Structures are given as C-alpha cells and as structure tokens.
Amino acid sequence: MSNHPGILYIVATPIGNLEDISQRAVRVLSEVDVIAAEDTRHSGALLRHLNVSSPLVSLHEHNEERQVRSLIARLRNGDSIALISDAGTPLVSDPGYRLVRAAQDDAIQVVPVPGPSAVLAALSAAGLPTDRFAFEGFLPAKPAARRKRLEALTAEPRTLVFFESTHRIADSLADMAAIFGPEREAALAKELTKSFESIRRGPLRDLHAWLTAQAERSRGEFVVMIGGAEETAEDDGQQAERVVQILAAELPLKQAAALAAEITGVARNKLYRRALAQTRSEEG
Numbered sequence: 001m002s003n004h005p006g007i008l009y010i011v012a013t014p015i016g017n018l019e020d021i022s023q024r025a026v027r028v029l030s031e032v033d034v035i036a037a038e039d040t041r042h043s044g045a046l047l048r049h050l051n052v053s054s055p056l057v058s059l060h061e062h063n064e065e066r067q068v069r070s071l072i073a074r075l076r077n078g079d080s081i082a083l084i085s086d087a088g089t090p091l092v093s094d095p096g097y098r099l100v101r102a103a104q105d106d107a108i109q110v111v112p113v114p115g116p117s118a119v120l121a122a123l124s125a126a127g128l129p130t131d132r133f134a135f136e137g138f139l140p141a142k143p144a145a146r147r148k149r150l151e152a153l154t155a156e157p158r159t160l161v162f163f164e165s166t167h168r169i170a171d172s173l174a175d176m177a178a179i180f181g182p183e184r185e186a187a188l189a190k191e192l193t194k195s196f197e198s199i200r201r202g203p204l205r206d207l208h209a210w211l212t213a214q215a216e217r218s219r220g221e222f223v224v225m226i227g228g229a230e231e232t233a234e235d236d237g238q239q240a241e242r243v244v245q246i247l248a249a250e251l252p253l254k255q256a257a258a259l260a261a262e263i264t265g266v267a268r269n270k271l272y273r274r275a276l277a278q279t280r281s282e283e284g
Helices: 023-031 040-049 064-076 097-105 118-124 143-151 169-180 204-213 233-248 253-264 268-283
Strands: 008-011 034-037 056-058 081-084 110-113 133-138 159-164 185-190 198-203 222-226
Touching (some): 008 097, 034 064, 064 097, 118 185, 159 169
Parallel strands (some): 008 081, 008 110, 034 056, 133 159
C-alpha cells in the first residue's frame, strides 16, 4: 500500500455541446490512472474526441457495490481516479455516491472539478425564481406513484426541478397540470446545449399543449421546472403556532409566544391568545 493515497476527482463533462468541457477537466482526465464511467462506450467516444487515453472502467448502478471495493483499493495504493457520468455533473441522478462516501471514510481526498449541469443550465434560462429551488430528479415511472409524489409537493414554495424522459414527458406534464393546477407557471427545457435546444415558459396547460401538438417535440431529454406555491398568511400563522407549541414544551407560554414572534414575525399577543386557547381546549 502506498504511503500517499491517490485522489478521487469528480469531473463534470458536457451535457451536449462538447465545447463546454473545461481545460481543467481535460487535464485531469489525461493525468489520472483510471476513469470510472457510467457507460464506457458513451464516455469512450468523448475521451477519443478529447485525445484522452486514460483507461476506462465501468461504474453503474448494477456493479457499483463491487466496483467501489476495487476502486478504493486502487486509491489506497496511490492511483488517482476520475469519476464521470454519461453527461453533466456526476452524482446528480447518477451513480457514484457510494464511491465518494467510501473514499471520504477512508480519508482519501475527493476533489470536484465543476462544469456543465443540466439542472443549473435549465434554471439559469427558465425565467422562474432561482433563489430557492428543490431538485426532485426523475419522477416514478408508474402513474400512481408519480401522482403521489407530485401531490406531496403541492405546497412546496420553492421552484421544483425534475428530469423526465421522452417516453413519459407528456404524461408527466398532464399530471402536473392536474395536480398543481393548469395555470401554475412552469418552464420546459429540452435538449440543452444541443442542436435542437428549446426552452419555453408558461402555464403548465400551455406547455402540455405545445408539447403534444407535434410528435417530435416529445423527443429528447427534458428538465421540467415548476414555480413554487404561494406562501399565504394562513401558512405563516400555522407555522408560527407550531413554533409556539414546540417552545412551550420547555418554556412558560408567554415566553414561548414572545420567542416565536421574534422568529416568525407574527404578533406576539396573537400567538399567545391562540396558544392559550389551544391549551384550555386540550385541558377541557
């Protein structure tokens, strides 16, 4: 075993346009002892384009547990490894989590080499709020499970971001319009950085109508973004009351209401009266 373990690099690769690869990424890929790739045939084409000759090994969801042991052994012996996905930033809806975690647990240095990301590229051009967002990855394939997941997100105030495939995009948009409401503002990004890139913003109803108007519009890789639910005064009040209840378990009611008012911005007297009424109701 080497006295100096290697480094695990997490290298972002293009999501479509090959010009998006960074000089640093090319250098790291050229210098490492081995590159772990989700699909070696797909990644091999990219590496040939970049004139990178580092050897490839596969790392995908079906062999990850076995490969992690082998790759960690190589890192311990001083080899440096680059982890790449089929496209974009590794570990974003891609395998690799177990390898990164195992390397960190073994005190092996993990170094990100940032670059293209479909999530961030889509958000940057969506025209939706981006100060807060929640990435949900791919929705379940089965309709009932997909609708259940969407229903759990109806009150989410942050912009929601999903990946979706060619085969399910129309059904997913229809479910989103039904569950979030046809007027909920959303954006649809298709084939980002590729020749037929398209980014559209509008009500979910309109996006679904546009997509289904022509069969070829459903072809490609999609990022769907949905504007967050509006936070109402009622929601704020309910949250403030919950804060009072939590604090009241450890503090006198008046003090709990005062602290909750500072935290939430809701009037102290209002919170105290509601909490007192709730306490009397429970006692009665």
